Amino acid sequence: MREIVAKKITETVKNLCIEANTNLSEDVVEALNKALSKEDSPIGREILRQLINNAKVAWRDKLPLCQDTGIVIVFFEIGQDARIIEGTLEEAVNEGVSRAYHDGYLRKSVVADPIKRKNTEDNTPAIIYTKIVPGESIKIQLLTKGGGAENCSALRMFNPNSPKEEIDDFVIEAVEKAGPNSCPPVIVGIGVGGSFDYAPVLAKKALLREVGRHHSEKDTANWEKELLEKINKTGIGPMGLGGRITALAVNIEKYPCHISSLPVAVNIECHAHRYKEAAI
Amino acid sequence: MVKKSKTKLQRLKPPLTDKDTNALRAGDKVLISGKIFVARDAAHRLFGKRPPFDPAGAILYYASPTPARRGKVIGSIGPTTATRMDPFTPNLLKLGLKLTIGKGERSPVVKAAIKKYKAAYLVVPGGTAAALSKHIKKSNIIAFPDLGPEAVLELEVADFPAIVAIDSKGGDLFEQGKKKYGIK
Numbered sequence: 001m002r003e004i005v006a007k008k009i010t011e012t013v014k015n016l017c018i019e020a021n022t023n024l025s026e027d028v029v030e031a032l033n034k035a036l037s038k039e040d041s042p043i044g045r046e047i048l049r050q051l052i053n054n055a056k057v058a059w060r061d062k063l064p065l066c067q068d069t070g071i072v073i074v075f076f077e078i079g080q081d082a083r084i085i086e087g088t089l090e091e092a093v094n095e096g097v098s099r100a101y102h103d104g105y106l107r108k109s110v111v112a113d114p115i116k117r118k119n120t121e122d123n124t125p126a127i128i129y130t131k132i133v134p135g136e137s138i139k140i141q142l143l144t145k146g147g148g149a150e151n152c153s154a155l156r157m158f159n160p161n162s163p164k165e166e167i168d169d170f171v172i173e174a175v176e177k178a179g180p181n182s183c184p185p186v187i188v189g190i191g192v193g194g195s196f197d198y199a200p201v202l203a204k205k206a207l208l209r210e211v212g213r214h215h216s217e218k219d220t221a222n223w224e225k226e227l228l229e230k231i232n233k234t235g236i237g238p239m240g241l242g243g244r245i246t247a248l249a250v251n252i253e254k255y256p257c258h259i260s261s262l263p264v265a266v267n268i269e270c271h272a273h274r275y276k277e278a279a280i
Numbered sequence: 281m282v283k284k285s286k287t288k289l290q291r292l293k294p295p296l297t298d299k300d301t302n303a304l305r306a307g308d309k310v311l312i313s314g315k316i317f318v319a320r321d322a323a324h325r326l327f328g329k330r331p332p333f334d335p336a337g338a339i340l341y342y343a344s345p346t347p348a349r350r351g352k353v354i355g356s357i358g359p360t361t362a363t364r365m366d367p368f369t370p371n372l373l374k375l376g377l378k379l380t381i382g383k384g385e386r387s388p389v390v391k392a393a394i395k396k397y398k399a400a401y402l403v404v405p406g407g408t409a410a411a412l413s414k415h416i417k418k419s420n421i422i423a424f425p426d427l428g429p430e431a432v433l434e435l436e437v438a439d440f441p442a443i444v445a446i447d448s449k450g451g452d453l454f455e456q457g458k459k460k461y462g463i464k
Binding site for chain 2: 041
């Protein structure tokens, strides 16, 4: 049994929140540079150049990449031989979020009640997923998710006998509907299988995969490539002003499901993909 | 050979007139200097019949910045999705508002109002918030401070860059772009 003080989790969450918001990960920067070399539209190219420049300014001046510094979503993998002491996991995470959004000059974008809509003023609470795994360490995957792209997500319960083309059409439709509002070029997370509630979790988990790395299964990797090609034929382009690059990546995650079900969820992420991970 | 671009660079300084907005075409680049106002979802709900600023000839930017570091004017300030403000926009245009700035599409009703009131809608790329902050010279809260990040601001901007997306003649860069680059 390994003991981990809650304070350590607070500190890690705080650092990850600030880092995610000010330092655009290398895989995303690389994808933007690649997009720039492929884009035909002059406005599209100019926008991509502005995005790359923005990442440099944000890093240099310790400024958030985007004013929407998001709601914090954390995926934990907690070793079953680790024991959190001197506090609870949930309190530790929210304390880390609160400190990051205060000390890091990040925008507080969370309301306490979805109907009454009063700001909580410290960007808490975070959305926390936990999975118990073998071992004694804690893995933290943290995403700060903006509202614009998140609003463009979709879920559909397909007939298990539906041809795969129907799923493709549904994904394309979601991206087209999202259009300029989702801050393209986007990253498309797709969850296939599970249940009504689990498919969107898979779609979100799909966003955690490095941009440019495909699914380990060959069929699924090919499906990702096909979908990416189809999405980039829509012409939506950077910020929806027309162009060849509408998505930087399509990531699919799958899970077994019921014999009568085929749930598919699409979670859209803007180009300012703010994701970091750490292990304790 | 360098392909000659048909788009123009226009400099704008509010208050704007019909003449200013009528000269704008979808795809034009503009640089704005002077006073602009900032408001988004919650503030629009509280506007009632009139916003807490003079809309005549004014520019409204849909945004809410991150907090300013000590000694700085403002934090990062990029656009939010304009579409959510669609229900409120025709009334503001009727009152004389000339330009709205945001990201994303506008409804057919807003597009019709833009034509009717000789206005325009500009976009700035979402996710360029850090770079855009360099164009803000002054920032003051002018209404609803209780809304925190959603308070209404008056900004003094210098060479603030934007692209005309919808013009007063019905030009729509989103439609034009998709048509041009879409592959059937």
